[in-house]
């Protein structure tokens with residue numbers, strides 16, 4: 001841990017570097033708490049480059065917190081479609097509605113009020129309050145934790161019990177009280193650029209002289225790896241109907257179906273958004289899909305539906321490795337399924353859908369419609 005005069009030099013050097021070399025990012029051109037909050041939520045588990053276009057389009061559609069609070073949830077999810085982790089969008093809107101109801105639409109400036117908003121934890125609250133309101137709250141995210149571990153040559157698993165709290169205390173001590181927002185961003189910027197997980201660029205680091213990890217020659221191996229959770233393999237099969245006009249059918253998210261679907265655990269794997277009829281595969285996928293469609297009251301035996309296998313789709317969500325076998329079912333007329341919506345197969349994103357559903361649509365689109373093989377369902 002740094003002492004006395006070292007603190008002052010350390011802060012001065014890091015801030016000077018940040019002010020000169022920081023990346024020009026759209027959310028850094030404002031201190032509007034709504035904008036800062038939106039950027040922090042979008043940046044969770046998502047790369048900066050991926051977030052920028054979503055952030056700009058989202059603010060074009062919802063320029064104010066009031067507009068976001070009043071919008072239909074589907075519209076919010078549609079603007080989020082493709083960014084993943086959709087609970088973030090749902091919580092964002094719920095929080096906007098709470099701010100309108102309880103704080104007259106003004107983003108609250110008290111820590112306890114911010115922490116009471118859905119989807120906001122310690123890190124996000126500290127980031128918003130320091131950047132938008134200049135309050136003295138230090139952030140610790142993955143990037144900052146890595147920088148702190150290297151600066152202090154901290155060994156072991158950073159997620160071990162009590163360790164994160166120690167890092168928070170360390171970050172609190174380092175925080176520059178005169179510029180807390182810039183300080184937090186400088187620490188995050190250092191972690192995102194020079195002090196990256198692989199090959200830290202210590203030779204051009206503005207705080208190299210204070211770094212214990214570098215002095216000991218162990219910076220590159222810090223933080224030490226934690227045990228990875230074992231990958232779980234999941235196999236699914238999806239029914240992709242297609243009529244002569246290229247229309248398909250999507251089922252609604254589970255809460256809209258009011259528990260009517262026989263396999264409610266599957267939609268959680270397709271992100272609680274609009275999705276193709278999908279089942280987990282334990283045995284024979286076509287038989288499983290026929291059974292599932294039968295429960296949705298779609299005639300599959302008498303109507304002689306043909307299940308044309310498309311290329312398999314692979315998708316990874318954290319520790320889950322998902323393989324989907326899409327089956328295209330060409331029909332003259334789409335069957336009626338309660339709550340389902342007709343959408344163009346080439347444009348399923350007119351409804352909020354996950355990346356997995358997009359991939360399934362793309363795979364099934366590769367199989368052309370054949371009049372000869374069209375079923376008469």
Ligand code: SF4
Pocket residue numbers: 147150151194195196200201202203205206207208209211213214219
């Ligand atoms: S000297 Fe190297 S390891 Fe230490 S903070 Fe700078 S980039 Fe990271």
